Amino acid sequence: MTEEDVADLRQSLGKFATGVTVVTCRGDRGPCGITANSFSSVSLDPPLVLWNIAKVSHSLSAYLEAEYFAINVLGADQRDLSHHFAQSDHTVFNGIEYNSSDHGVPILLGTIACFECRTRQVHECGDHYIIIGEVERFRSNDGEPLLFYSGDYLRHGDKVGS
Numbered sequence: 508m509t510e511e512d513v514a515d516l517r518q519s520l521g522k523f524a525t526g527v528t529v530v531t532c533r534g535d536r537g538p539c540g541i542t543a544n545s546f547s548s549v550s551l552d553p554p555l556v557l558w559n560i561a562k563v564s565h566s567l568s569a570y571l572e573a574e575y576f577a578i579n580v581l582g583a584d585q586r587d588l589s590h591h592f593a594q595s596d597h598t599v600f601n602g603i604e605y606n607s608s609d610h611g612v613p614i615l616l617g618t619i620a621c622f623e624c625r626t627r628q629v630h631e632c633g634d635h636y637i638i639i640g641e642v643e644r645f646r647s648n649d650g651e652p653l654l655f656y657s658g659d660y661l662r663h664g665d666k667v668g669s
């Protein structure tokens with residue numbers, strides 16, 4: 508594919524509106540968090556979910572080695588958290604409030620849902636790895652979701668496609 512084709516593909520893929528999550532784990536050098544919208548449910552029995560991480564991510568090794576991770580689903584008022592964990596230096600948890608799971612994985616506060624997972628499978632796939640986890644604990648709260656569409660966040664009431 509040409510560079511132009513890749514840009515067109517990216518734009519077309521962006522037409523699929525998603526929620527936004529921060530995937531957290533406990534790395535050798537401390538807590539890690541990365542903004543990800545590749546989260547998807549896979550199976551209810553057993554309860555499996557997946558997300559994808561880019562091979563170029565600075566925290567790739569932490570997630571590939573992590574036995575446990577958590578999917579923190581962001582609410583509409585958590586855009587700052589999404590920005591924070593989309594930076595390259597997203598291993599820094601300074602100023603970020605969180606609890607720790609029984610396995611030491613950071614659990615962000617004020618999210619609308621959280622899935623604590625044990626890593627089950629890792630698949631190398633193109634320029635990403637697919638990470639599949641079994642949900643061991645989960646919870647959800649009321650609240651509007653943070654939504655991502657066409658490369659930007661959607662505000663409540665925004666007209667999609669305009």
Ligand SMILES: Cc1cc2nc3c(=O)[nH]c(=O)nc-3n(C[C@H](O)[C@H](O)[C@H](O)COP(=O)(O)O)c2cc1C
Nearest residue numbers: 541542543544545559560561564565592593594595
């Ligand atoms: C809304 C949104 C969704 C993202 N989804 C993913 C994703 O699913 N997987 C991924 O590897 N990076 C994703 N990213 C990019 C990472 O959050 C991060 O910007 C990137 O990994 C840069 O840091 P790093 O190179 O140190 O990992 C997303 C970014 C944003 C803003």
